[in-house]
Amino acid sequence: MVDIHCHILPGLDDGSDNIEESVRMARLAADGGTTAIIVTPHSNIPDSFQNYCGEQYIEAFTRFESRLRDENIPLRIYPGHEIFASGDIASLIKERKLFTLCNSDYLLIEFAFRESPETAYRKLRELVSEGFVPVVAHPERYAFVADDDYAPLRMKDMGCLIQVNKGSLKGSFGRSAYMISHSLIRHRFADFVASDAHSPYMRTPYLADAHSIITDITSADYADRVLNVNPSKILKNEKII
Ligand SMILES: [Fe+2]
Numbered sequence: 107m108v109d110i111h112c113h114i115l116p117g118l119d120d121g122s123d124n125i126e127e128s129v130r131m132a133r134l135a136a137d138g139g140t141t142a143i144i145v146t147p148h149s150n151i152p153d154s155f156q157n158y159c160g161e162q163y164i165e166a167f168t169r170f171e172s173r174l175r176d177e178n179i180p181l182r183i184y185p186g187h188e189i190f191a192s193g194d195i196a197s198l199i200k201e202r203k204l205f206t207l208c209n210s211d212y213l214l215i216e217f218a219f220r221e222s223p224e225t226a227y228r229k230l231r232e233l234v235s236e237g238f239v240p241v242v243a244h245p246e247r248y249a250f251v252a253d254d255d256y257a258p259l260r261m262k263d264m265g266c267l268i269q270v271n272k273g274s275l276k277g278s279f280g281r282s283a284y285m286i287s288h289s290l291i292r293h294r295f296a297d298f299v300a301s302d303a304h305s306p307y308m309r310t311p312y313l314a315d316a317h318s319i320i321t322d323i324t325s326a327d328y329a330d331r332v333l334n335v336n337p338s339k340i341l342k343n344e345k346i347i
Pocket of ligand 1: 111113188243302
């Protein structure tokens with residue numbers, strides 16, 4: 107499996123606190139059948155985590171990558187960001203301050219939980235018109251999705267893809283996120299399921315349980331598609347249909 111949303115880089119955001127936690131998370135991921143992770147620290151959040159690409163990001167990435175080698179953990183990592191929807195994202199990507207997912211045309215985008223639908227759709231439309239494919243992180247957690255049954259369809263029609271969180275499927279983010287995430291899976295409307303892991307304790311990168319839940323709701327084939335086939339296409343910047 108390939109995890110496209112994971113706060114595993116140490117010390118950059120509210121995810122892994124230090125390199126030892128990152129190693130523990132990596133072991134859990136590998137034990138659960140994950141072979142590659144696109145690392146996605148929060149970024150571009152006004153007055154909070156900016157995390158633009160620079161010395162700190164590169165140092166955390168290379169240090170973690172060499173620890174994976176030293177510890178013989180069979181896991182590859184690729185660069186990325188979870189990009190908060192604000193400011194001129196396309197310019198920040200062109201200036202190499204923000205990473206798309208593994209330098210592909212796909213970018214992982216998040217909103218404030220109570221973002222207005224107008225602002226959210228305007229941002230997504232802008233990104234599509236710039237040639238990106240926005241992957242909407244955990245839509246099941248946003249008010250504008252909970253308030254509108256057609257929101258996932260609107261985003262897909264625009265050219266966006268949908269990433270559901272493992273934790274939502276398990277009920278970790280409340281009843282509404284649970285119901286919406288199960289509905290997105292049942293209707294085969296999700297394009298990806300990812301861990302959105304923040305630690306080795308609570309929100310972990312172990313994905314085997316997500317595979318079982320999705321298989322129970324739909325089929326093993328669909329679980330493979332959202333956890334492995336589609337995420338692997340991002341690594342090669344291939345089209346996802
Ligand atoms: Fe996240």
